[in-house]
Structures are given as C-alpha cells and as structure tokens.
Amino acid sequence: MCGLVGFLYRERYGPVGEIQVKMLDALYRRGPDSTGVAIYGHPRSETYVLHARIDASDGAVESVKALEGMKDVTSAGADLRAEVTWAGELERLADSVEHANGHIEVTSIGRSMEIIKDVGSASDLDRLYGLSQREASHAIGHTRMATESRVDVLHSHPFWARPFADIAVVHNGHITNEHKLKRRLEMKGHRFFTGNDSEAIAVYIADKLADGATLDDALKDSVRELDGTFAYLVSTRDGIGVARDPFATKPMLWAETDEFVVMASEEVAILAAFPDAGLVPQELAAGEVRWWYL
C-alpha cells in the first residue's frame, strides 16, 4: 500500500528530480517503509545506463568495472551506476553483472531510465543520491508501506520490467491473482526476482508491449486481467500510462497543462510541487486508463 506520483514535461527537460522529491515527501504517511523513482534523463544512443543495489564494502564495484562493456562505473552508498556498451539480450547483461563478485542486484537498465530507490524517505533519497539535482523529461515515483512482502530495497518500487529497457511500474494496491499471472508469464520464459505482486504488473505490461501491443491496449487489457486492487503508473522511454481498477478502490488524480502532466494518489502531493499553478486535478474513473507521450 502506497503513494504514487508521476510527472511528464511534454516538450522539454526540466527539474523533474526536484518535483519528485517534493511530491513524494508530501505522501510519506502513505509509505513509511521506502521510496523510489524511475527518472528519464537524456537518452543515449550508444550505451545503456545500469543501476544495481550493492553492498558497498564487498568489492562489487571493482568486479563490475572489470566486466565487458563497462564504461563508467560509480557508486553512491548502496547504489551502483554504470554506463555500458552492450549489444544483445539485456537479460544476459543483468545476469553477468549479478554474477560478478559480491552481493549485487540489478535494479534497472535503460537508454534513459534510471531507477533510484532505497529504504527511507524522498529526502533521504535526495541526500544520498542527489535526486533533486536531476534534470529529466519525465519520472514516476513511489512511497511504500509493505503489505505482504519484505521491507527492503529489492522489494521496493519502481519495478523494472526486466529485461525490457526503460520500462518501470509503480503500484498501489494488491494484485490478488499475482501467482497465476506470474506462472503464466514464467511459461513464456519470463523470470521473477521478488515475492512482490507489483513486479507481476511490470512484466505483464512489458510482455504485452513486446508482443506488439500499444500502451493503450496493454493498459486496457490489464484492467480486465489484473484482479484485486490497483492504481498503477507505467513509464516507458516515451511516456507514462496510468490505470485504475474497475472498483475504484485506490485513489489516483491527474491534471495537465500545455506544458506538463502530473499525477498522484493525493492532491496534497500535486499541491506540494505546484501550490500556485491553479491546477484542478480530477480523479481517474473506475477502470479508466490514460497515457501521455513526450
């Protein structure tokens, strides 16, 4: 159970990191356990940007640096960031990083998407990873109150739709047919790395997109095929989609101007970032989906 935020500049890059911090801080009460964002800066054409969760003391950084394709490997606290040249399946890249020495869990790979998540608040995220300094075109974010899986970074949102580049999901609610969906997707060859139901949404959407569906279709299918309670945001390299379950159990508001689109579980988050913009957010209807592109 959680708080969700989303933001997208229609035609530029801007202080999206700062906006995310303000919005997420306003929702802390919904999610005291952990905070995370998937933020999209300028896309690369030659390399991917990769993030992983590491144990800073056990030499993981050094062993990752030694891997094929690694250009620029840095770490801040328990987050490792690398620019990588890679041709071929991203699943193999993620696997090879995770098999390097030390305790390593890959949290995102993309041309522009970076997932930054940790236990604690948005202000903690800012302090540790400089989130408010980041410029981007769009981002989704999440504060977490753990329901049935563990409180640790791996089980925190956003979930990267591994191994699809640049796709992430944040979710509020509980998917009650999670295991059935995961088993079905596993039969298609997908893998799951956490006991978290929200991971199922990420892979579900990515699977649809990979099969050629539009974001619109994938979102609409999900409203029929996911069971339980949900409001979720999915972000791709080009945009953000949002869906709400057919019983309207979890809150989701949105507002747009010519310049940007903003979404959040509660109006207080939108007001925290835009107190004077005169926005009048609306609730997403039961079973409604929306999407916006850059």
Place this chain on the structure above:
Amino acid sequence: MEGSLMNEKSSGNPGGFPLLRPSRIYSPEVIEDIQQKAEIGRYRIRAWSTLRRTPHLDDLTFVPCTLSRVPLEGYRETCETRTLLGARHGAKPIELRTPITIAGMSYGALSRNAKVALGTAATRVGISTTTGDGGMLDAEREASDQLVYQVLPSRYGFNPHHLRQANAAEIVIGQGAKPGTGGLLLESKVSETIAHQRTLPVGVDQRSPVRHPDFIGPDDLQIKIEEIREATEWKIPVYVKIGACRVGDDVKLAAKAGADVIVVDGMEGGTGASPEALLDHTGIPTLAAVCEAIAALREMRLEGEVNLVVCGGIRTGVDAAKALALGADAVSIGTAALIALNCNKPIYLEDYEKLGTQPGACHHCHTGGCPVGITTQNPELVKRLPVEEAAERVENFLNSMTMEIQMMARACGKSNVHDLEPEDLRALTIESALITGVPLAGMSTPLTIDAIADAIGSRLSFASNGSHRTEVAKQP
C-alpha cells in the same frame, strides 16, 4: 463367499451383524446439508462459531515450578493482574483490573438486558465492554464504566457524540468467525427499536457491507485513524480489530497505520449469525494467530508498545493464561460471557425443542428465539433474563477466570500474570508444537526451523572436528 456376507445387514441371515456404514465424506450431516440447500436455494446461516475441533490452547500445558524454580503461595503472595491498554500515542489507557475484556457484540444481536448485564458485571470487576454493529445503547454506556466504541463497516447508529463519550475506539476490519465478510442480523431480530437505531426498514435480513465506506486499504486506514484521533482530541486509545487470516502481515499493517491496540480474533470466535461455510472454512485458529501476531510485533520491535488482545474460543482463565504466556496483553470473551449469562442453560426446555435443538448444542442465536432471553428482541423472552442476577453470574465467571489465571501464574512462580512466558508451556501435540514454537512435552528444544537448523549445524561442525570420535575412543 459366505464369510464375506457375514457383515451384510440382511433380514433372515442369523450371522449378520446389523451395522450402519455411513460415509465419512457423504456423512449424515452432509446429506442433511445438501437437502436443506435444495430447499432453500442459498447458503446455510447459523450462529456461534465453527463446530470443528481446531488446534487449540487445550493442546498446551503449563510446566509450573518444582525444584528448578520456586512457586508462589496462593493465599498470601500477590499476583498482580492489572493491565493497561492503549497508551502508545499518549491517550488515557483503558485500565483493566484483570486482563479480560468483553468483546464487541451488538445491541440487536443481543437483547437490552444482556448488554446491560454485561456492562454491570464489567464495571464491578473493573474491565471494559464493547459496543457492536448497531451503535451504542445508552443503557450500556450507563452500566459500563469503560466502553469501547466500535467503528464498523456498516456504521449503523454511528454517532460522533457517542464516539466522544467512549473510553476507546475500535476500528473493526473483520472478526474471526467470518473474516472477509460483513455483519448479519436476520428478520425477526430487526425489530422496530433495532430498525430505528440502524435506520433500516423493519424486518429486513440485514447484511452489513464488508468494507468500510470511507476507506479501503491499510494506507487509507492510517488517515482514518488520524480522523478518529482528531474527532476525540487524541484522548482515547484507538484499537484495530482483525479476523485471523494473514495475521503477520495484517498486524504489521495495523501497527504501521498507527493502532494503539490490535485485537486478533481467531476462527473459533463466535457471531450472532453467519453463513455456515464461513464459520467452518475461513480464518486460522487462535492458537496460531496469537503466535503470528506476537512474532510480527517483535519483528517490528513494537512488543509492549502496541498492545495485543486475543480472542476467539477463550473459555476459561486457563485459556487466558496460556494466551498471556504466548504473548497477549489481554484476552476478550464473547461466547463464554453469553454462556455465563445463561446461554445453553437447561431451562425452558420446550423452547429449545421448538428451535430444533437442546441445551448443550444450541447455537440458534440467529433465529431470534433464544429461550433464555440473551440473543433475542422478543420482549417475552427478554424478560427471562433479569439484569441483576445475570450480571452476578457474569461477575462470578469473570472472577473465576481471574483466579485461574493467577493460579497458573503463581504455580509458575510469577507475581505478575504478565510475566507468564512461552517457556512456561509445553506442547502436547506435534501440531501445536510446530504452530507455537513451544517445545513438545518431553523435549527441551522447540520444533522451530531455526532451532532445528541450529541443532543440525552444531552437530555437523562437532562431527567434522572429530573431537567426538576421539572422546569415544578414550573410553574404556
């Protein structure tokens, strides 16, 4: 061939042993059930709780002091029973003179006399009572010194003035008898008075919603708890009551949402009316629930800060003592209190027969025809429960429970009932040993994964050292 016919029941076969051979699967009970449903076209409804035997506190026994520890004298050496609930956020806690409370039961499910008798007894003994799915009865507020006001999904009769008069608020997410579903009060009990209080037409089969109308998940619950605190100026404790399902997860969520007290109601918990299928096939036993709950609070380092009240099948002071030993701060009784009032008393026998039952097996509260005037709105029947005598019976029973709790505690060498620990218990069955982590009688190691892993681990390292073999070799 002739030998195999020996057991066939057949007239004229002098060697045949007349034997009915009912199926265990399609038993007489099941046959009756299917045929009833073939008549009524819906699920069966009844009261009380599951009729099944479940892994229960009965499967545990105490190991009092003998040589290794010193027991306390029953007559002179004090054994403190005082219990405070709900101080986590600075509210005035509920103060119980003994760690027992009367559980939420509605005026509607219960008669006015029953509610007043329970309140009167509770005040004399120094404990609390709880309202139910219909709101506060003025007479109960007058009779009961400490009243816990329930906030239920139906909000029947919900009144902010009553909330502010209460000593605690209890947000009910569900109950052990029928978790995942809402309250039920059948036609004959939706009298003029009850209907008026609940703003319903007279004589409907009232089905309460399962979800609260103004919030849905645990993240919303946090805001609802804040609202209740603001409404009561932070003066009273806020409880959250859950039916025992995914107890570990739910207790953590309730604690995170801000509950001061968490009430966990196991599958043996009773109710005035429920679909039968829910009673027998939902929820987990109280024995398991109390252990999961306290483990969750320990994991969050909130044991002692968030209070735990356990209910569902608590029948005696011994049950209560065991629940305390396992980690509860207090227990709540519902069915046991009604039985003390006179439920299932062998009087008015012809009226039990009219309901199709007998004392000792009556769980027909839902019919509204309670022969002893407890779970009925029929004034002629309610007269059979004069308040003063009924209150005295409940008071006596509560006192007997307190004496039993103290007796167990003293025998285990405790001067305070809250010092009872899981280590004072042993399990009598493998199931209860696995469920509770209490060692099986005759063993000293608990049957928990950690303990087994440790034991295996230490033997492996011991063996690989070779020291054991050396020792054996040295012996003559």
Place this chain on the structure above:
Amino acid sequence: MVPVEEATLVDCNGRSTREINELIRGAEGSVVVRNPLGRHCLGVAILKPLQVVFQGPVGWYCATMGDGLEAEIHGNCGWSVGQNLMSGSIVVRGHAGSSSGATIRGGTIRIDGNSGARTGISMKGGTLIVGGNVGYMSGFMMQTGTLVVCGDAADGIGDSMYEGRVFVGGSIASLGSDAVEAEVTEGDLAELAALNVEPSQSWTKLVAGRKLWNFSKKEFEVWKAAL
C-alpha cells in the same frame, strides 16, 4: 457567510493538524482556514453551530462527523468529505474524491463539481447534491436520504439500496443491483426545485426494487451479484 474580517483566522502553515483543529473547535461564530494545501482531517467533529471556510483545496476527511456546522471548501476535496454528518451543511466549490458524504445522517452536502466513486455510500439520511457527475457505485447501500446528481452516473448507481432515493439528471451508465426506475412525481419536482438544482438532461428517479431485502431462493439472478 459572515464577512472575513469578523472571523477567526487560522493559518495551516507551520501548524500540526491537531493544533489547527483545536483552534477551529475553540472558535465561536466563524472561522477562516488559510493554506490548507490538501491537508487531511481538517474540521473533524465540529459539534456546534460554527461557520468554517477552507480557503483552498483540502485532503481526505474534511468536515466529517459534524453536527451543526456550516462549512465551505474553496477548492477540491479528497475522499469522504462530510462523512457521517449529523446536521448542518457543507459546500464544496470544486471536485470531490471518492466516498463523498459517506454514511451521512442528516444535513446537506453540495458538491459543485464532480464526485468520485461511492458517492453517498451507506447514507442514513440527509441530502447530497452533486452538480457534476458521480463515479462508480454511487448510492451504494443507501438506507434513507436523497442523492441528487445533476450530471451523469457511472456504473452501479443505487446498488443494494433500502429506502434511499436517487435523482440523476444526466445519463446512467448502468443500474446497480436492485435499483429500479420510479416515476418522478410533482412532489419530487417541487423538492428538486427548492434545492436549486438543474438536470443536465432530465430527471430519472431510482429506488430499491426490494428484492434484496430478505433472503429468498427465488430471483437467483438478482442474488448472484449480492453476497
């Protein structure tokens, strides 16, 4: 409303919700609350005649459990505005979230804009007016009282009602379980006129068909959807 100069002013900035509510509760006559900025649980349990104006959008549980208050919200509100109102009035000059007017027992709530899912859920009296549209399952389990929707109603309007009445002025996506259309009488029209409401198209009146009031083995189709 009393002019602003004579009202007690409460600025939410820098104050805890508890402090804000203490100040509101301690005021007499009228209160203006500034900078609510989406805060939850403002104006809870105001149990005396008091005028309260919230100058800006508020969060969840605004002006709930009131008895005698007159509240105005100049902006949107979150979920459950005016929940369990006993008497008095609340006006929302904006949109409302889900569960608006949940379990109200008296008084009047008016929402100028749209209201979300489960508007008027479990109403036990009172009048709830929505100038715009209402969301999924509005009027669910209404016991008594009147829900007036000037605009459109989403799926499930008036599901499982007892003695409540729903008037919808626009289109209806689908009726809830046991909701049936009833004739709009002269008396109804007079009542609606007195409430100062206009339908976006024309009024449809919904009441309970009463098929779910008692367990029955008949009408399985109706019961299938109910528990």
